[in-house]
Amino acid sequence: MEIRKITQDEKIEFWALLRYCLGSGSNDDPIVESDVSWITLDEAFAVFIDGTIVSTLRNIIFKQSIRGVLKDMGGIAAVATAPEYRRQGHIKALTKAAFWDMKQKGQVVSALHPFKEDFYAAFGYVTTNSWIDVKIPSHALSHYLDRVKKLDRNWQFERVKAVDVKAEVLSFITQLTPIPHGLVIDPDRSNQIWQSYHQNSRVVLVKRDGKTQAIAKYSKKGHLETGEIAIREMYWQNLDARDKLFGFLALHQDDSPYLWMQIPFGTNFHTWLRDSMTPFETKIYYRPMMVRVIDVEQAIANLPAAIAGEIYFTLHDQQCDWNTGTYQLIANQGKLTATRTTNQSALTMTIQGLTSLGYGILPLEEIQHRQWISGLDETVIEYISSWFPVTPVYNPYYF
Numbered sequence: 048m049e050i051r052k053i054t055q056d057e058k059i060e061f062w063a064l065l066r067y068c069l070g071s072g073s074n075d076d077p078i079v080e081s082d083v084s085w086i087t088l089d090e091a092f093a094v095f096i097d098g099t100i101v102s103t104l105r106n107i108i109f110k111q112s113i114r115g116v117l118k119d120m121g122g123i124a125a126v127a128t129a130p131e132y133r134r135q136g137h138i139k140a141l142t143k144a145a146f147w148d149m150k151q152k153g154q155v156v157s158a159l160h161p162f163k164e165d166f167y168a169a170f171g172y173v174t175t176n177s178w179i180d181v182k183i184p185s186h187a188l189s190h191y192l193d194r195v196k197k198l199d200r201n202w203q204f205e206r207v208k209a210v211d212v213k214a215e216v217l218s219f220i221t222q223l224t225p226i227p228h229g230l231v232i233d234p235d236r237s238n239q240i241w242q243s244y245h246q247n248s249r250v251v252l253v254k255r256d257g258k259t260q261a262i263a264k265y266s267k268k269g270h271l272e273t274g275e276i277a278i279r280e281m282y283w284q285n286l287d288a289r290d291k292l293f294g295f296l297a298l299h300q301d302d303s304p305y306l307w308m309q310i311p312f313g314t315n316f317h318t319w320l321r322d323s324m325t326p327f328e329t330k331i332y333y334r335p336m337m338v339r340v341i342d343v344e345q346a347i348a349n350l351p352a353a354i355a356g357e358i359y360f361t362l363h364d365q366q367c368d369w370n371t372g373t374y375q376l377i378a379n380q381g382k383l384t385a386t387r388t389t390n391q392s393a394l395t396m397t398i399q400g401l402t403s404l405g406y407g408i409l410p411l412e413e414i415q416h417r418q419w420i421s422g423l424d425e426t427v428i429e430y431i432s433s434w435f436p437v438t439p440v441y442n443p444y445y446f
Contacts, residue, residue, distance in 0.1 A: 048094060052088060059080075062082060062083045064100055064127055068129070090105045091125070092105070094128075094141060102132065104126050105122075106122070106145040106148050107123075108152070114228055115226050115351065126141075155341050155346045168337075171340075171364065171367070172337035172338060172402075173399050173408055175335050178310065178311060179314065180330040185303060198291075201255050203257075206250075207250050209250045212250050223282055228406075229406070230444075231442045233444070233446075248265065249266065250263065253283075260284050261282065263292055281310075309443055336440065338402060339398065341370075344374070352434045357378070359394060362397070395420070404431065405435065407438030
């Protein structure tokens with residue numbers, strides 16, 4: 048068995064196995080070079096047996112917002128094994144190889160959409176939360192129409208194809224304060240991948256004095272009774288821009304009587320509606336993202352801290368042993384820093400515990416209940432509860 052990154056000549060074989068396992072397209076159609084141009088060689092791992100690819104995995108280079116701070120992230124995807132070679136440990140071996148690759152590249156956190164939750168839990172990944180899809184009648188936003196009927200000349204709406212505004216959309220998102228927690232950003236991906244992901248979407252840019260203040264990605268289908276607008280993402284810099292955006296959506300009520308809005312988990316959308324008694328429908332996506340810390344010091348660096356303080360903790364990481372050790376965690380001038388130390392510490396945690404804290408996945412009591420942290424005292428509880436409040440993640444991108 049050999050584990051390595053693939054070469055240019057092996058792209059087609061890589062995609063052939065992946066296509067078979069994922070049921071993507073017709074397995075009888077020939078694969079040509081243009082079909083595999085999206086594969087980046089430095090991201091594509093494979094297990095070879097007798098020179099043949101039997102398992103695949105990608106470590107995709109992303110950035111992710113952790114409590115508003117952008118971190119380099121490794122996205123695990125394209126995981127597949129030929130059926131005749133399954134249950135032989137190949138994906139486990141590829142995952143370990145990917146961890147080391149992330150360490151070398153400075154990808155300090157990792158995320159994935161699991162094919163099997165308990166498989167990745169064994170590698171230190173922790174399940175987060177999904178987003179919410181809310182269906183409302185368009186007229187539920189009609190009270191925002193006054194904000195757009197007599198639109199000030201300084202405000203404009205621009206409707207454009209999503210495939211044409213990659214740079215502007217990404218620039219707007221990365222300048223939000225804060226950037227939504229958990230959001231995965233793909234700034235360096237090829238235009239081809241961006242276009243395939245957004246080919247049926249439009250973007251409305253809400254601008255003031257020529258500068259974008261709010262955006263929404265959406266698609267339309269149907270007409271009149273069957274008309275719907277599906278909003279995949281929406282962001283705003285201020286509430287005035289939000290109101291203008293909602294007014295734009297309300298203008299569609301004559302031809303699209305329903306809106307689907309994809310919003311962060313825990314959002315109180317009732318306050319957006321004209322009448323809180325308006326009938327609505329909700330759906331929760333069933334495959335929440337799993338996440339993991341890959342490099343303790345760099346993952347913690349510059350995360351926001353509400354109060355100043357200092358604690359020590361000893362961490363154990365079975366898979367990424369470079370993380371195992373004792374750390375000094377300091378909050379100073381509103382930011383956290385983790386530094387290795389030789390000091391002793393009664394506070395211990397697993398990588399799952401630290402990941403749960405950093406990402407705000409679980410309250411401290413639950414982390415302790417799962418035996419992912421121990422040795423707490425009143426001072427430590429005060430600091431950790433302040434520094435790492437539970438915060439739902441939001442990431443509408445499936446990768």
